[in-house]
Amino acid sequence: MTEQQKKDIFPPTQPRGTELFRLGLAASVATVLAAAAGVGALVLLIIWLLVGRPDLERVEYVSLSAGLNAIKLAGGLVLGVGGSVALVVAYRRQRLGEEEHLRQDQASQRDRTRLYNERFARAADQLGSERAAVRLAGIYSMAGLGDDWEEGRQACIDVLCAYLRMPFRPQGSLPAFERPTHARPRPWEAVVKTPDEATSSPLVAASEAQVRSSVIQVFRDRLWTGADVAWHGAYLDFTGAVFEDASFDGMDFTDCVVKFDDCLFLGECGFSETTWRRTEASFLGSVFGGRLGFEYSTIEESDITLYGDFTECTDANFQGLTFTSGQLRLLGPRDHGGSVSFVEANLAGGELTLHPSTLHKDSSIAFSRSVISGTRVTIEGGKHTAGNIWCNGVKVRGGSITLGAVHWAWEPVVLEGVEFSFDGALVTGGEIALRKVRIAGSDVHFDDLEMSGGRLDLSMCELTSGTLRFDNPTITGGEVAIDDPSGPTPMSAVARALELAGASIAAQTDTQTAP
Known part of the structure; x- marks a missing residue:
């Protein structure tokens, strides 16, 4: 079968939007014309009734002035009907354009969401890699996605917080502390106290420490007053994480909820020059095994609780x-x-x-x-x-x-x-x-x-x-x-x-x- 035969048998179809527009327009124009005819008949009927219902006699002669008046009346009716039809056509075009624009916006939103989900999945896969360099790339990919995707920002923050909650063996020694007999073990206790050759290698430990430091740097870059994209108002859950020589210095925790419950702080952990504004922060059950510096920080309308275990090494400044x-x-x-x-x-x-x-x-x-x-x-x-x-x-x-x-x-x-x-x-x-x-x-x-x-x-x-x-x-x-x-x-x-x-x-x- 030739192409011409196919065209003869299967003529090209109009886009559905155009077809719907034509059908709706025809119905609308017909409705307007019928309404105009009805209104005209109703007006004539009312006039006839108002003048006493005179008998309609056959007129043999029409004066020039009467003819001109009739022509003006007919012209006005035609213009009125035409204007109504034009208004209907314009309204239908505008409504169809708005609906089409809405459909395009919805399709664009679906495309963006699909793209964000794909980026999220790729970044999460990178974070699960055994290679430190790939995990670093995953961290910055997840952070960039959190900047671009406002609706999914909290999900990106949750993943980065979860990475810091993963088991980690610090290089420093664990100071003596007492855990009440009724309290459950903290998540890091078994990891810190049990040797593991796979994670005890100095190179592996140093690489992982660098990755974890980069996660904290991501938060520091976005939780300060001059950040291009600020993550204020975030929910930050670091429960059970291990922080060794971690620096949260200069962060601006505004309208945040921050949980450092059951954490282990070793070495020099700093919160110097931080701002806590309308924020709830808790350090319940944490062990402070080193210096915890809050020098020159600001607390405004916030609730901060440090109910943890002080050790002989603790210096809360x-x-x-x-x-x-x-x-x-x-x-x-x-x-x-x-x-x-x-x-x-x-x-x-x-x-x-x-x-x-x-x-x-x-x-x-x-x-x-x-x-x-x-x-x-x-x-x-x-x-x-x-x-x-x-x-x-x-x-x-x-x-x-x-x-x-x-x-x-x-x-x-x-x-x-x-x-x-x-x-x-x-x-x-x-x-x-x-x-x-x-x-x-x-x-x-x-x-x-x-x-x-x-x-x-x-x-x-x-x-x-x-x-x-x-x-x-x-x-x-x-x-x-x-x-x-x-x-x-x-x-x-x-x-x-x-x-x-x-x-x-x-x-x-x-x-x-x-x-």
């Missing part, structure tokens, strides 16, 4: 922290030691709570030279046999800093060998409180205290041994509250010394009595 609102809670230092520092911090709002269980020889808590202008600082509970609590040069302008049992039913905080210093403190407002504290062998001193306002609360403070001294104080205002300042107790001698220095002594007003 918040030097220069700016804290304006929200909550910051730390469970430490713990039984194995460690230290926490808020030196030179600007504490302007929110609640900062420390729960140290026991301070040992090398343990310390420091607020030296910090400015407390609105934050409620609380160091709750514990029996401390050694170590140091340094608050030298602290400036209290508002808010409060309290050591003791906050709730009336709690056991007293016992200071048996710790040195607690407020030397050089400046109090112009707010409150310093040692509430329900038993000094039994410790040296607590407020030397060179300057106080012009605020309140020094020593209520329910018991001195059985050791010292509580105020050498060379300058007190020109404010109030000092002491339990039974006139009684025959060591605290009464403290009250008399402060009264001689110019302090206004008030009998303690117990706010912790049982209900």
Whole structure:
């Protein structure tokens, strides 16, 4: 059969869109014409009725003016009908164009989604490669996809977080820590404690460390204020990951949820100059086996919880922290030691709570030279046999800093060998409180205290041994509250010394009595 015969038997068909347009247009034009005819007949009928239904007589002669008027009337009707038909045609064309544009957009969206899914699958395959170079390529491919694909960005973030949660054997040694008997093992414990020749090779370990460092670099490049494509508002789940010498410095966690639960931190892990804004971050059950630096970071309207295991190597450093609102809670230092520092911090709002269980020889808590202008600082509970609590040069302008049992039913905080210093403190407002504290062998001193306002609360403070001294104080205002300042107790001698220095002594007003 020739091509001409095929064309004769099977004539070419019009595109379906054109065919539908023609059918719809014909129906619409017919409808308009029928409506115009009906409207015209109805108008004539109404006019005939209004003029009294005159008899329609045969007219033999039509004047020139009447003929011209009839022609004008017919022309107007034709123009009206034609205009209506033109409007219908234009409307149908516009609607068909919009529908076609919508179909093209939907097809384009399906094509983009298919392309993104293909890129996602290729990047995921690369991440599962045994070769470090291929895994690196997969990381950057997944990150680039997260930049391009806003709807699927969280899925890309989840994959990168999952890679960091994969088993990893750090090069550093694991410090001593205690896991409560009722707690389940952390995901990394079996990997870290069990030798594996396949992953113990220095070359393999170094390669994997480089890959993991690149994942963190991907997050750092996208979680900062000047990022071209910012991943703010992300959900970052690092639960059970191992971080060795990891750097999160400079990241901007805005509107994020960040989970570092059950993680292991070894070496130098940094969060310096990070911003936590309207973010929830948790370090529940983590082990801090090295330095954890939060220097010069900012916390605004965020809730951050570090309830983990401090070790003898732990150094949680918040030097220069700016804290304006929200909550910051730390469970430490713990039984194995460690230290926490808020030196030179600007504490302007929110609640900062420390729960140290026991301070040992090398343990310390420091607020030296910090400015407390609105934050409620609380160091709750514990029996401390050694170590140091340094608050030298602290400036209290508002808010409060309290050591003791906050709730009336709690056991007293016992200071048996710790040195607690407020030397050089400046109090112009707010409150310093040692509430329900038993000094039994410790040296607590407020030397060179300057106080012009605020309140020094020593209520329910018991001195059985050791010292509580105020050498060379300058007190020109404010109030000092002491339990039974006139009684025959060591605290009464403290009250008399402060009264001689110019302090206004008030009998303690117990706010912790049982209900």
